[in-house]
Amino acid sequence: MKVAMIGHKMIPSRCGGVEVAVGHLSESLSAAGVDIVAYNRSSDLDKKDGELRNVETRLVYAPRQKGLNATIYSYLATARAIKEGADIIHYHALGPAASLWMAKLFRKKVVVTVHGLNYKTPKWHGIGSLYIKFGEFITQRFADAVIVLSESTRQYFSEKYGRATFFFPNGISMEKADSYDVLERFGLRANSFLLCVSRLVPGKGLETLIEAYKKCRIDLPLVIVGDSEFVDEFKHKIKSLAADIDRVVFTGQLNKEDVTALYQSARLFIQPSEAEGMSLCLLEALWANCPCLVSDIPENTELLKESGSVFPVGNVNALSSAMQHMLSQCPAKTETRQRIERDYSWPNIAKMTASLYERVLDTNGGFFV
Known part of the structure; x- marks a missing residue:
């Protein structure tokens, strides 16, 4: 099973919560036997912090411009994942997930993790906010499976769209500091x-x-x-x-x-x-x-x-x-x-995610609920 990770900036990195989560999930899934390919943004190469164990990475062009960075990157990464034969494309965050229609056009299985309803924050407004809302709509309509990180987000998708989601929280991977x-x-x-x-x-x-x-x-x-x-x-x-x-x-x-x-x-x-x-x-x-x-x-x-x-x-x-x-x-x-x-154990969360991948691949037609 080959899974493409799309949506983060750069892994491994601590530049944001999405990056930390995708990095640890990718390593844990790889340890569980899943073939992971993570598509990093070229604009964030300076944020790379170390290497991932047994996780392939690809560098995808992303312009250093707020309004276009994630959008252009996600379409280019999707095209590359399709070309490289991914069985499942796993999008992280609603903005990048707006490109999932392209994956579905090529009959790819799609999983989306909703890392938050980003348009609710002042960072995003105008066209940016509308684009993320479009990502939310296309996610609930066409994704084969939707993962949420909180019960409140699960309730939101259920009440607004009648869409079933899977509550898989983020995990933790910490060790006591050796130096202060x-x-x-x-x-x-x-x-x-x-x-x-x-x-x-x-x-x-x-x-x-x-x-x-x-x-x-x-x-x-x-x-x-x-x-x-x-x-x-x-x-x-x-x-x-x-x-x-x-x-x-x-x-x-x-x-x-x-x-x-x-x-x-x-x-x-x-x-x-x-x-x-x-x-x-x-x-x-x-x-x-x-x-x-x-x-x-x-x-x-x-x-x-x-x-x-x-x-x-x-x-x-x-x-x-x-x-x-x-x-x-x-x-x-x-x-x-x-x-x-x-x-909040990453190995346990990876086990649940890998099981969901298998069920998605076994589902023919329609989205998996």
């Missing part, structure tokens, strides 16, 4: 800073976080890990919001070991997103037994369960009060790693 040099590099002390790991893009609630941090006037540094592309104006806005506070630290993109060390050393992890598919950063923070404070969107609360605190999404005053309250309580690190490793 990253703390010294940014002038940090263990258990004495707040942490947010996020791409610097609209919809992640970073404005809310910085305004809340300014309002509560706490002495601990706020460390924001992550970067972005195509949104330089937004990055400038975020950094300008924090310009008058020397305690806000922007680290840029960090490697996995550095981020793990920060998770394990933070006093509090804050995830203020306005919309998510399933937050891998929150999953990683829970694995590290880091106390968590998150926005109350369903995708966060499903993952958090009773293992942290929530605040109303977008509410600066509520976030500020919650931060002060949690810090005044000196939250202890609770044991969440065991639950996370049990419920």
